[in-house]
Amino acid sequence: MSSRHALAPVRSVDDHRQRIEDLLRPLAARATEAVPMDRALGRRLSADVYSPLDLPVFRNSSMDGYAVRAESVAIVPVTLPLSGVVAAGNTGAATLPAGGAMKVMTGAPIPAGADCVVPVEHTQSDGATVTIERSRAAGDFVREAGTDVRTGQLLAAAGTLLKPRHIAALAAVGLPELPVYRRVRAAVITTGDELVQAGLRLLPGQIYNSNGLALAAALTENGAEVVSLAHSTDDHREFRRRLHEAVTAADVVFTSGGVSMGDFEVVKEVLSGLGGEFGHVAMQPGGPQGITVVEGTPVLNFPGNPVSTMVSFDMLARPILRELSGLPAITSTELPLLAALHSPAGKRQLLRGKLTPEGVEPLAGQGSHLIATMAQADVLIDIPAADTEVPAGTVVRTWSL
The missing domain is CATH 3.40.980.10 (MoaB/Mog-like domain)
Known part of the structure:
Protein backbone atom coordinates (compact mmCIF):
# COMPACT_ATOMS: atom_id res chain seq x y z
CA MET A 1 0.00 0.00 0.00
CA THR A 32 -33.87 17.99 7.87
CA GLU A 33 -37.18 17.05 6.32
CA ALA A 34 -40.94 17.25 6.88
CA VAL A 35 -42.70 14.00 7.78
CA PRO A 36 -46.42 13.22 8.02
CA MET A 37 -47.77 13.21 11.54
CA ASP A 38 -48.37 9.46 11.48
CA ARG A 39 -44.66 8.87 10.90
CA ALA A 40 -43.29 11.41 13.35
CA LEU A 41 -43.18 9.26 16.49
CA GLY A 42 -39.62 8.87 17.73
CA ARG A 43 -38.25 11.60 15.47
CA ARG A 44 -36.46 14.72 16.68
CA LEU A 45 -37.90 18.15 15.84
CA SER A 46 -35.54 20.30 13.81
CA ALA A 47 -37.43 23.57 14.46
CA ASP A 48 -39.78 25.10 17.02
CA VAL A 49 -43.44 24.30 16.35
CA TYR A 50 -46.12 26.89 17.15
CA SER A 51 -49.87 26.49 17.31
CA PRO A 52 -51.78 27.82 14.28
CA LEU A 53 -54.99 28.17 16.29
CA ASP A 54 -56.56 28.38 19.74
CA LEU A 55 -57.28 25.17 21.60
CA PRO A 56 -60.08 24.55 22.38
CA VAL A 57 -61.08 26.08 19.08
CA PHE A 58 -64.54 27.04 20.45
CA ARG A 59 -66.42 27.14 23.77
CA ASN A 60 -67.56 23.60 24.51
CA SER A 61 -69.06 21.47 27.21
CA SER A 62 -66.91 19.29 29.42
CA MET A 63 -69.92 17.20 30.49
CA ASP A 64 -73.09 15.64 29.14
CA GLY A 65 -75.79 17.89 30.53
CA TYR A 66 -77.85 21.02 29.97
CA ALA A 67 -76.59 24.41 28.86
CA VAL A 68 -78.29 27.23 30.80
CA ARG A 69 -77.68 30.68 32.15
CA ALA A 70 -76.47 30.63 35.74
CA GLU A 71 -79.11 33.19 36.73
CA SER A 72 -81.83 30.78 35.54
CA VAL A 73 -80.73 28.12 38.03
CA ALA A 74 -79.83 30.32 40.96
CA ILE A 75 -82.81 28.95 42.91
CA VAL A 76 -83.41 25.20 42.66
CA PRO A 77 -85.18 23.02 41.96
CA VAL A 78 -86.37 24.81 38.85
CA THR A 79 -88.01 23.46 35.69
CA LEU A 80 -86.98 24.98 32.35
CA PRO A 81 -88.31 24.38 28.85
CA LEU A 82 -86.01 22.45 26.50
CA SER A 83 -85.31 24.01 23.14
CA GLY A 84 -83.09 21.44 21.42
CA VAL A 85 -80.02 19.24 21.58
CA VAL A 86 -76.45 20.14 20.60
CA ALA A 87 -74.27 17.13 19.81
CA ALA A 88 -70.51 16.97 19.53
CA GLY A 89 -69.64 17.82 15.97
CA ASN A 90 -72.64 20.12 15.52
CA THR A 91 -71.55 22.80 13.08
CA GLY A 92 -74.67 24.96 13.26
CA ALA A 93 -74.95 28.07 15.41
CA ALA A 94 -77.28 27.32 18.34
CA THR A 95 -78.76 30.06 20.51
CA LEU A 96 -80.25 29.50 23.96
CA PRO A 97 -83.64 31.22 24.45
CA ALA A 98 -83.92 33.36 27.57
CA GLY A 99 -85.01 31.28 30.54
CA GLY A 100 -84.57 28.01 28.68
CA ALA A 101 -82.18 25.05 28.54
CA MET A 102 -80.54 23.09 25.76
CA LYS A 103 -79.20 19.57 26.07
CA VAL A 104 -75.47 19.36 25.22
CA MET A 105 -73.07 16.47 24.83
CA THR A 106 -69.43 16.42 25.98
CA GLY A 107 -67.38 18.40 23.46
CA ALA A 108 -70.43 20.05 21.91
CA PRO A 109 -70.41 23.83 21.28
CA ILE A 110 -71.96 25.91 24.04
CA PRO A 111 -75.04 27.69 22.63
CA ALA A 112 -74.85 31.45 22.41
CA GLY A 113 -76.48 32.93 25.51
CA ALA A 114 -75.52 30.04 27.84
CA ASP A 115 -72.76 30.46 30.39
CA CYS A 116 -72.69 27.14 32.28
CA VAL A 117 -73.62 23.46 32.04
CA VAL A 118 -75.55 21.42 34.58
CA PRO A 119 -74.39 17.76 34.47
CA VAL A 120 -77.14 15.34 33.50
CA GLU A 121 -76.91 13.50 36.83
CA HIS A 122 -78.19 16.63 38.60
CA THR A 123 -81.33 16.85 36.46
CA GLN A 124 -84.63 15.16 35.62
CA SER A 125 -86.15 15.48 32.13
CA ASP A 126 -89.40 14.41 30.43
CA GLY A 127 -88.10 15.38 26.99
CA ALA A 128 -89.98 18.69 26.86
CA THR A 129 -88.67 20.21 30.07
CA VAL A 130 -85.75 19.67 32.43
CA THR A 131 -85.77 20.08 36.18
CA ILE A 132 -82.49 21.40 37.51
CA GLU A 133 -81.71 20.11 40.99
CA ARG A 134 -78.43 21.89 41.64
CA SER A 135 -77.28 25.48 41.04
CA ARG A 136 -74.29 26.27 38.89
CA ALA A 137 -72.09 29.36 38.54
CA ALA A 138 -71.14 30.98 35.27
CA GLY A 139 -68.29 29.05 33.70
CA ASP A 140 -69.04 25.69 35.33
CA PHE A 141 -68.23 22.81 32.95
CA VAL A 142 -67.52 25.22 30.10
CA ARG A 143 -64.23 24.94 28.27
CA GLU A 144 -63.41 28.39 26.95
CA ALA A 145 -61.63 28.82 23.62
CA GLY A 146 -57.86 29.12 24.01
CA THR A 147 -57.69 27.96 27.61
CA ASP A 148 -55.31 25.15 26.61
CA VAL A 149 -53.31 26.77 23.79
CA ARG A 150 -53.31 30.20 22.20
CA THR A 151 -52.57 30.91 18.55
CA GLY A 152 -48.82 31.39 18.16
CA GLN A 153 -47.96 29.60 21.39
CA LEU A 154 -44.89 27.32 21.36
CA LEU A 155 -46.07 23.71 21.38
CA ALA A 156 -42.76 21.87 21.08
CA ALA A 157 -39.21 23.19 20.91
CA ALA A 158 -36.57 22.22 18.39
CA GLY A 159 -34.77 19.12 19.59
CA THR A 160 -37.83 17.55 21.18
CA LEU A 161 -37.90 13.76 20.83
CA LEU A 162 -41.48 13.17 19.76
CA LYS A 163 -43.42 10.88 22.07
CA PRO A 164 -47.12 9.97 21.96
CA ARG A 165 -47.99 12.92 24.21
CA HIS A 166 -46.36 15.34 21.77
CA ILE A 167 -48.12 13.75 18.80
CA ALA A 168 -51.45 14.19 20.61
CA ALA A 169 -50.92 17.92 21.14
CA LEU A 170 -49.53 18.60 17.68
CA ALA A 171 -52.27 16.64 15.95
CA ALA A 172 -54.93 18.45 17.99
CA VAL A 173 -54.05 21.76 16.33
CA GLY A 174 -54.34 20.24 12.86
CA LEU A 175 -50.71 20.08 11.78
CA PRO A 176 -50.41 17.59 8.90
CA GLU A 177 -46.62 17.25 9.07
CA LEU A 178 -43.67 18.19 11.25
CA PRO A 179 -40.11 19.42 10.63
CA VAL A 180 -37.64 16.79 11.85
CA TYR A 181 -34.00 15.93 11.54
CA GLY A 326 -30.48 16.15 16.79
CA LEU A 327 -29.98 13.78 19.72
CA PRO A 328 -28.31 15.02 22.90
CA ALA A 329 -24.60 14.36 23.20
CA ILE A 330 -23.48 11.51 25.43
CA THR A 331 -21.18 13.03 28.02
CA SER A 332 -18.68 11.26 30.21
CA THR A 333 -19.12 10.68 33.92
CA GLU A 334 -16.32 10.48 36.48
CA LEU A 335 -16.57 7.64 38.98
CA PRO A 336 -14.26 5.92 41.48
CA LEU A 337 -12.63 2.73 40.19
CA LEU A 338 -13.39 -0.27 42.42
CA ALA A 339 -10.47 -2.48 41.36
CA ALA A 340 -6.93 -1.71 40.25
CA LEU A 341 -6.16 -1.81 36.52
CA HIS A 342 -3.04 -2.36 34.46
CA SER A 343 -2.98 -0.74 31.03
CA PRO A 344 -0.33 -1.05 28.29
CA ALA A 345 1.55 2.15 27.56
CA GLY A 346 0.69 4.18 24.51
CA LYS A 347 -2.89 2.95 24.02
CA ARG A 348 -6.09 4.51 25.28
CA GLN A 349 -7.88 1.63 26.98
CA LEU A 350 -11.66 1.36 26.79
CA LEU A 351 -12.60 -1.31 29.25
CA ARG A 352 -16.03 -2.69 29.99
CA GLY A 353 -17.36 -1.78 33.41
CA LYS A 354 -20.37 -2.36 35.65
CA LEU A 355 -21.92 0.46 37.64
CA THR A 356 -22.49 -0.02 41.38
CA PRO A 357 -23.60 2.44 44.08
CA GLU A 358 -19.94 2.75 45.07
CA GLY A 359 -18.49 3.41 41.61
CA VAL A 360 -17.49 1.39 38.56
CA GLU A 361 -16.19 -2.17 38.62
CA PRO A 362 -14.10 -3.51 35.71
CA LEU A 363 -15.53 -6.73 34.32
CA ALA A 364 -13.39 -9.84 34.10
CA GLY A 365 -12.42 -10.91 30.60
CA GLN A 366 -11.61 -7.85 28.49
CA GLY A 367 -10.67 -9.66 25.26
CA SER A 368 -12.05 -8.08 22.10
CA HIS A 369 -13.85 -11.33 21.22
CA LEU A 370 -15.74 -11.54 24.54
CA ILE A 371 -19.05 -10.13 23.37
CA ALA A 372 -21.03 -11.54 26.31
CA THR A 373 -18.97 -9.37 28.64
CA MET A 374 -20.03 -6.36 26.58
CA ALA A 375 -23.66 -7.29 27.21
CA GLN A 376 -23.05 -7.21 30.97
CA ALA A 377 -21.40 -3.80 30.89
CA ASP A 378 -23.03 -0.44 31.59
CA VAL A 379 -20.09 1.77 30.63
CA LEU A 380 -16.70 1.94 28.99
CA ILE A 381 -13.92 2.85 31.41
CA ASP A 382 -11.66 5.33 29.62
CA ILE A 383 -7.99 4.97 30.64
CA PRO A 384 -5.62 7.53 29.07
CA ALA A 385 -2.77 6.22 26.93
CA ALA A 386 -0.17 7.54 29.39
CA ASP A 387 -1.57 5.65 32.40
CA THR A 388 -0.21 2.14 32.92
CA GLU A 389 -1.18 1.51 36.56
CA VAL A 390 -4.51 2.73 37.87
CA PRO A 391 -5.05 2.00 41.58
CA ALA A 392 -8.44 1.21 43.06
CA GLY A 393 -10.15 4.39 44.21
CA THR A 394 -8.87 6.44 41.29
CA VAL A 395 -11.56 8.62 39.75
CA VAL A 396 -11.88 7.54 36.11
CA ARG A 397 -13.85 8.77 33.13
CA THR A 398 -16.67 6.52 31.89
CA TRP A 399 -18.94 6.52 28.83
CA SER A 400 -22.41 5.05 28.95
CA LEU A 401 -23.28 2.18 26.62
Missing part, protein backbone atom coordinates in the same frame (compact mmCIF):
# COMPACT_ATOMS: atom_id res chain seq x y z
CA SER A 2 1.42 3.37 -0.93
CA SER A 3 2.12 5.86 1.82
CA ARG A 4 -0.46 8.29 0.50
CA HIS A 5 -3.15 5.75 1.43
CA ALA A 6 -1.87 5.15 4.96
CA LEU A 7 -2.85 6.80 8.18
CA ALA A 8 -0.13 8.27 10.35
CA PRO A 9 1.79 5.43 12.08
CA VAL A 10 -0.50 5.85 15.09
CA ARG A 11 -3.37 8.32 15.22
CA SER A 12 -5.04 9.34 18.48
CA VAL A 13 -8.68 8.53 19.14
CA ASP A 14 -9.56 12.21 19.13
CA ASP A 15 -7.76 12.84 15.84
CA HIS A 16 -9.43 9.89 14.13
CA ARG A 17 -12.85 10.86 15.45
CA GLN A 18 -12.30 14.39 14.18
CA ARG A 19 -11.45 13.01 10.75
CA ILE A 20 -14.73 11.07 10.74
CA GLU A 21 -16.69 14.08 11.94
CA ASP A 22 -15.18 16.27 9.23
CA LEU A 23 -16.38 13.76 6.63
CA LEU A 24 -19.89 13.39 8.03
CA ARG A 25 -20.72 16.88 9.26
CA PRO A 26 -21.57 18.17 5.74
CA LEU A 27 -24.57 15.83 5.90
CA ALA A 28 -26.11 18.36 8.31
CA ALA A 29 -26.83 20.68 5.37
CA ARG A 30 -29.42 18.18 4.12
CA ALA A 31 -30.34 16.64 7.42
CA ARG A 182 -33.60 13.59 8.62
CA ARG A 183 -32.14 10.31 9.67
CA VAL A 184 -28.70 9.68 8.28
CA ARG A 185 -29.02 6.80 5.82
CA ALA A 186 -26.47 4.16 6.82
CA ALA A 187 -25.40 0.89 5.25
CA VAL A 188 -23.55 -1.94 7.00
CA ILE A 189 -21.30 -4.52 5.34
CA THR A 190 -19.74 -7.30 7.40
CA THR A 191 -16.96 -9.36 5.86
CA GLY A 192 -15.33 -12.73 6.33
CA ASP A 193 -15.67 -16.29 5.04
CA GLU A 194 -16.08 -17.48 8.62
CA LEU A 195 -19.32 -15.61 9.32
CA VAL A 196 -22.64 -17.43 9.09
CA GLN A 197 -26.18 -16.09 9.35
CA ALA A 198 -28.12 -17.03 12.48
CA GLY A 199 -30.27 -20.09 12.02
CA LEU A 200 -27.83 -21.92 9.76
CA ARG A 201 -25.71 -24.85 10.92
CA LEU A 202 -22.14 -23.97 11.82
CA LEU A 203 -19.35 -25.89 10.11
CA PRO A 204 -15.92 -26.25 11.74
CA GLY A 205 -14.19 -22.86 11.73
CA GLN A 206 -17.38 -20.84 11.34
CA ILE A 207 -19.06 -18.40 13.76
CA TYR A 208 -22.36 -16.55 13.73
CA ASN A 209 -22.40 -13.03 12.36
CA SER A 210 -23.24 -10.71 15.26
CA ASN A 211 -21.51 -7.57 14.01
CA GLY A 212 -24.03 -6.72 11.32
CA LEU A 213 -27.03 -6.80 13.64
CA ALA A 214 -25.09 -5.07 16.42
CA LEU A 215 -24.00 -2.21 14.17
CA ALA A 216 -27.50 -1.86 12.73
CA ALA A 217 -28.95 -1.68 16.24
CA ALA A 218 -26.37 0.89 17.32
CA LEU A 219 -27.06 3.02 14.26
CA THR A 220 -30.81 2.91 14.83
CA GLU A 221 -30.45 3.76 18.52
CA ASN A 222 -28.38 6.79 17.62
CA GLY A 223 -30.76 8.26 15.09
CA ALA A 224 -29.67 6.71 11.78
CA GLU A 225 -31.83 4.85 9.30
CA VAL A 226 -30.28 1.54 8.25
CA VAL A 227 -31.02 1.21 4.54
CA SER A 228 -28.85 -1.82 3.86
CA LEU A 229 -27.41 -4.68 5.92
CA ALA A 230 -25.23 -7.01 3.88
CA HIS A 231 -22.45 -9.54 4.23
CA SER A 232 -19.55 -10.29 1.91
CA THR A 233 -17.15 -13.17 1.85
CA ASP A 234 -13.46 -12.46 1.36
CA ASP A 235 -13.95 -12.52 -2.40
CA HIS A 236 -12.93 -9.17 -3.90
CA ARG A 237 -15.60 -9.16 -6.58
CA GLU A 238 -18.37 -9.86 -4.09
CA PHE A 239 -17.14 -7.13 -1.76
CA ARG A 240 -16.93 -4.62 -4.62
CA ARG A 241 -20.52 -5.45 -5.57
CA ARG A 242 -21.76 -5.05 -1.99
CA LEU A 243 -19.83 -1.81 -1.65
CA HIS A 244 -21.32 -0.31 -4.80
CA GLU A 245 -24.84 -1.21 -3.63
CA ALA A 246 -24.16 0.35 -0.23
CA VAL A 247 -22.68 3.66 -1.38
CA THR A 248 -25.50 4.05 -3.89
CA ALA A 249 -28.15 3.71 -1.17
CA ALA A 250 -26.56 5.38 1.85
CA ASP A 251 -25.07 8.62 3.17
CA VAL A 252 -22.40 6.66 5.06
CA VAL A 253 -21.25 3.03 4.99
CA PHE A 254 -19.83 1.02 7.88
CA THR A 255 -17.72 -2.06 7.25
CA SER A 256 -16.64 -4.59 9.84
CA GLY A 257 -13.59 -6.80 9.44
CA GLY A 258 -10.86 -7.06 6.83
CA VAL A 259 -8.69 -4.15 7.99
CA SER A 260 -5.87 -5.81 9.97
CA MET A 261 -2.50 -7.25 8.93
CA GLY A 262 -3.62 -10.72 7.83
CA ASP A 263 -3.54 -12.37 4.41
CA PHE A 264 -7.27 -12.09 3.63
CA GLU A 265 -8.10 -8.50 4.48
CA VAL A 266 -10.63 -7.89 1.71
CA VAL A 267 -11.71 -4.42 2.87
CA LYS A 268 -8.18 -3.12 3.12
CA GLU A 269 -7.09 -4.75 -0.15
CA VAL A 270 -10.00 -3.41 -2.20
CA LEU A 271 -10.29 0.05 -0.66
CA SER A 272 -6.57 0.81 -0.64
CA GLY A 273 -6.81 0.93 -4.40
CA LEU A 274 -9.66 3.46 -4.09
CA GLY A 275 -7.74 5.91 -1.93
CA GLY A 276 -8.55 4.28 1.40
CA GLU A 277 -6.52 5.24 4.46
CA PHE A 278 -5.65 2.39 6.80
CA GLY A 279 -3.55 2.24 9.93
CA HIS A 280 -3.72 2.08 13.70
CA VAL A 281 -5.50 4.29 16.17
CA ALA A 282 -4.02 4.39 19.68
CA MET A 283 -6.97 2.63 21.31
CA GLN A 284 -7.65 -0.84 22.62
CA PRO A 285 -9.81 -2.53 21.57
CA GLY A 286 -10.35 -1.18 18.06
CA GLY A 287 -6.84 -0.28 16.95
CA PRO A 288 -6.97 -1.16 13.22
CA GLN A 289 -9.07 1.45 11.42
CA GLY A 290 -9.72 2.71 7.93
CA ILE A 291 -11.46 5.61 6.20
CA THR A 292 -12.39 5.70 2.54
CA VAL A 293 -14.58 7.88 0.34
CA VAL A 294 -16.18 5.85 -2.43
CA GLU A 295 -18.25 7.55 -5.12
CA GLY A 296 -18.58 10.55 -2.78
CA THR A 297 -19.81 8.46 0.16
CA PRO A 298 -17.77 8.11 3.38
CA VAL A 299 -16.96 4.50 4.22
CA LEU A 300 -15.80 3.84 7.79
CA ASN A 301 -13.79 0.66 8.18
CA PHE A 302 -13.88 -0.97 11.64
CA PRO A 303 -12.03 -4.09 12.82
CA GLY A 304 -13.96 -7.35 12.92
CA ASN A 305 -13.69 -8.54 16.52
CA PRO A 306 -17.18 -7.98 17.98
CA VAL A 307 -16.12 -5.79 20.89
CA SER A 308 -13.69 -3.86 18.68
CA THR A 309 -16.52 -3.12 16.27
CA MET A 310 -18.84 -1.83 18.98
CA VAL A 311 -16.19 0.20 20.82
CA SER A 312 -15.11 1.73 17.51
CA PHE A 313 -18.68 2.79 16.83
CA ASP A 314 -19.24 4.21 20.30
CA MET A 315 -16.02 6.20 20.44
CA LEU A 316 -15.61 7.27 16.83
CA ALA A 317 -19.00 7.48 15.10
CA ARG A 318 -21.67 7.76 17.78
CA PRO A 319 -21.00 11.42 18.67
CA ILE A 320 -21.39 12.82 15.14
CA LEU A 321 -24.37 10.61 14.31
CA ARG A 322 -26.20 11.87 17.39
CA GLU A 323 -25.34 15.44 16.45
CA LEU A 324 -26.68 14.97 12.92
CA SER A 325 -29.87 13.39 14.26
